[in-house]
Amino acid sequence: MLVIRPLQNDDLDDLYAMAQKAGKGLTTLPADRELLQRKIDRARESFSQRCAPEAALYLFALEDLDAGKTVGISGIDARVGLDEVFYNYRLSVTVNASRELGVHVRTPTLNLSNDMTDTTEICSLLLSDEYQGGGNGLLLSRCRFMFLDDFRKWFSEKVFAEMRGVSDTSGHSPLWDSLGSKFFDMEFSQADRLSGLGNKSFIAELMPKYPIYLPMLPDEARAVIGRVHDNTRPALKMLQAEGFNFNGMVDIFDGGPVVEAFVHNIRTVREAENRQVLVVDHAMAPDAPPDQRAMISNRSFRDFRVTTIPMTCIGPDTVNLPGEVADAIRVESGDQVRVVPLKDGGLLPVAPLKGV
Amino acid sequence: MLVIRPLQNDDLDDLYAMAQKAGKGLTTLPADRELLQRKIDRARESFSQRCAPEAALYLFALEDLDAGKTVGISGIDARVGLDEVFYNYRLSVTVNASRELGVHVRTPTLNLSNDMTDTTEICSLLLSDEYQGGGNGLLLSRCRFMFLDDFRKWFSEKVFAEMRGVSDTSGHSPLWDSLGSKFFDMEFSQADRLSGLGNKSFIAELMPKYPIYLPMLPDEARAVIGRVHDNTRPALKMLQAEGFNFNGMVDIFDGGPVVEAFVHNIRTVREAENRQVLVVDHAMAPDAPPDQRAMISNRSFRDFRVTTIPMTCIGPDTVNLPGEVADAIRVESGDQVRVVPLKDGGLLPVAPLKGV
């Protein structure tokens, strides 16, 4: 059984192994034990509310209970840009027109922006290769929306995700090569690494502050602005299905898009419903496909746990859980849990009619 | 019976009377016969598709069939900023931080923006005082979303509305007095009037192009940025209920907010459903309250007509219309119409179950 739970101290080795395999490109989880340990410490302080709510970084582990191994991680950064300065480019349009000459020119423009400051970011998603598929990625990503939903007051109304932009196999980013590197003698991979180590704002200080007019950039750079890396396309599709939209912001290094959604509009949030736990002694239907499964969360802040169950377990008011599932998410009969279809398009059985 | 239909030539007198009563503040419908006639002409060209789709201005009249009088108007500007330059200020944040000094300052900033260019605007709403209430305002405003829905390809994915900002009874705008007037020796009411006459972009050329740091404006000006005029609050609430959100843009003159929504997310669009007309010879239930009424459109582009009917007329596949209602929206038995609850929170009777 796979369970989401807060990151723990003994996840370090598994995380490090995952980060090593992931290699370049995942800047938020570099293969650096010290840095990973610092992240774990910060996550533990966040779940135990020993740090200011706006400084919190909630990191969730996906644990394979049978293998006793952490196989994935995902996170929520409560508020970005409060410690260091958070930069994006906003993809804007500049219009210049002369009625006299009958000329009307729309120039796409990048404007440096700090507008995501103080906003909640979902981040740090990584799933071991051997666990890809079967809805595990959905669980790892979407469990965060259940957390956001239940503890809204610690987060902003809108949440966003930065999607990895285009770079080639050797780690070259067309946008960096034509823009960033002109202001900073550094390879993209190095800048990206420094950025992952928390030096992004220092690099940003060296980047151009005035608007960049896109026609002045080469075609290959313009082409990648707001586009995601091929590897990130599934993640983007998943967020779009949840109701996230491109908000016009792009990464200042690789041009990757920022997508955002109001928490109350996120599909997982809109469709989740409460049920009472009924621990039963018969086993669950084995291996229902992802579109017939639901996420179930224990609604606990300090020990937030989520797993998936077949939708057939869910009744109008209750949810039937075998003992081992109840144990895994630390609930007992009578506890309130929250359930939501794992995939969009699913609908909870016997949904209570609204209105009329 | 009140019916929405395209604006016609003989609406001029009624429009002029309405515009005169409305007085200052409604800059899109000035009391100027020549200008109003030009608007009517443009609307007629738009509905008859004699102009380029992006130049279209669709204006709808609310006609009281019994009184034979036009008592309201609302409109859709297919694409703004293609003829002249369309300006807003974007309310942004500039962050400056010095780690060395432990200083982290967030400065709200107005950035001049043309980002609404090429976007569809809903505009020009005006309803005679004596027809306020009873859901007439809802009909006048929301009929536009039915039009947008059925003819999406002529419009942008997102639509927006500019909400009137704060000004006092004598027509003074605190933002204009502290910002615009410093760059342009003109009273707000005069600037606003010029703006309504189509000179907004000329005035904008004289406005500051570099970011305006809000702390440099007086308190009374800062206080109104993104706030609506008291008279406009009901209109804002109605759009919010439809799913419109403040998008960070404000009017460059009075600081009024811009709200926007994706067409596919607008409540009216999401909830509308098709039915077949069945003309019946019994009358409708008289005067159902607004929350038990539905809008019904004839789905015609050139002669788009909408009225409201009690929800009791609506069945799972058909809608029963008395002959006079069918005549009013120009449909016959067997024609397809589109229906949607007039108020949010209503639900069509016997809604077909989705999924499962």
Next chain:
Amino acid sequence: MWRVRPAKLDDLQPILNIGENRLSSTLPKTRDALARKIEQAWASLNPVQTSQSPRRFLFVLENTDTGEIAGTAGIDSRAGNGQPFYNYRRDHLVHASHELNISRRVEMLFPSHALTDLTLLCSFTLKQELRNTEVFELLSRARMMFIAGHREWFTSRTVVEIQGVQQEHGGVPFWDSLGRHFFNMDFETADQYSGQLSKTFIAELMPPNPVYVTLLSDAAQAALGQPHPLTAPNYDLLQREGFLPGCYVDIFDGGPVMEARTDTLKTLVTSQTKALHGSHQEEGDTCLISAGEGVEFRCLLTPVAETLADDVKVPVGTWRGLEKTAGDRVRISPL
């Protein structure tokens, strides 16, 4: 004999005939616009000005023997002529990161109107075959002689725009990398508009924000502040006159703007007024000589036989060219 005098409406056709290959973009190319310009220039010569608009002067190079018109040269007393005069100012910003211990100079182009209202030399055209003769210097420097004689009409600094780099196939690297994107037209078109229309369209179409030089194409960066090779004689002459390229460049082609303090221009420093006297020699050092105020201004090259404290002796042919006679005040300056 070649002489420079104010342009008259009669010169309209001859000026249009000078040729297509001229370098000046500040001279109108249509008959009507040129006629207006000549009329305005003539009105500007009136000491008591009736209109409030800045004075704009236009001179022609005339062969007094044949009547041929072989060139033009102009002065705008106030660059921009009451409207903004646009340039880019080359400057730099420093991008520094304390933590990374890095500091970089970033070259920028800032839109500027700082040269607005300064005296501007402009509208210089000269037939190809005269370019390598002394007549070239006569035509160009006659303007400085005019300024010396009418100093109160001009400002303390004088500027002149030098045409920038253009490729053989007609491409203008600076324009192609920058202006073209915003004006949506080729260089020739923009350049013509600039000469003919009010400069409002520049304000309307030019982006208000500064431009990062490093984002220009390599060719545009190389062209920045460089004069067109064909302007070399002009550039050298202006440099000898005391003009130096500063931090301003043309917004269209990136060509340099040369600047000088008006009172330190070589012609103003070295020229002197003398009383005109006759000489029977046709020999002596060739000098510039000018005389006459306003519409009577004439400037020629003349051999100077002898010059005393307050007198200068020149051939009587020069008198005729100047339309002056013995004892009249003239201004002379060595070549």
Next chain:
Amino acid sequence: MWRVRPAKLDDLQPILNIGENRLSSTLPKTRDALARKIEQAWASLNPVQTSQSPRRFLFVLENTDTGEIAGTAGIDSRAGNGQPFYNYRRDHLVHASHELNISRRVEMLFPSHALTDLTLLCSFTLKQELRNTEVFELLSRARMMFIAGHREWFTSRTVVEIQGVQQEHGGVPFWDSLGRHFFNMDFETADQYSGQLSKTFIAELMPPNPVYVTLLSDAAQAALGQPHPLTAPNYDLLQREGFLPGCYVDIFDGGPVMEARTDTLKTLVTSQTKALHGSHQEEGDTCLISAGEGVEFRCLLTPVAETLADDVKVPVGTWRGLEKTAGDRVRISPL
């Protein structure tokens, strides 16, 4: 006798004692920072410089009879000392609408580093009771005498920042209307940081975009480019020396930056080197006299009895102050 000589580490405490009321913010206020500055200044006097950093000089005004230290004056050979030197440049934009036939000049403040690396006069402090005496001129102009004697260390232009307007209750109108919002600290704090820390924090906290003057408070607009009334004697002296306020102002208090071409500074133009000779008179015109290179630089006021082509006769007391003897080369300049 009052004389100006390079500051030494021994002067540390006396400098700190000069008082609280001094106007200079460019002199460190802490013992450690001041000690470092004095050490660096001393090292700068070495003709063969070991470090790559720009030379920074600090001089003290010493009473040779009592040993009292009554003032300081400094020169930074390169403003910014290797980092950007920040100012606002006053300029304007033209906002024009063709259709409405309106054109307006809009006053702007552009962030600028254009004065970076120019020679900067700084760190001027003087005890209150000496402010209205000739000693004031001695202390200030001794720097120009030093520059004249070590011209190769300095740039072609020299600038000096004049303190801006401050209200009696301590408010600084320009700061309160602009900088305070971005730096989130009062003027005193920012001013001290500016004197003590690297200027990185300015780059980090100052908004990169230009500022519209019309949006400043009325008091700030009135203060823009205005010197603090208390600086009037200094301002007048610098003006006599040839400094003029230009288009640059201080980013904190809006005070003017005065600029001059180094070679046209009055002291550099009027000073001459002569051979030192004795005089028994204590009378004559009072002049500045300086001698000595690097650490041996001394500058005093002296009555000059007589000056011949290459000689100058001054009282023997002056010799001792200069630590020079008959026949040594000295530089004199009239007050």
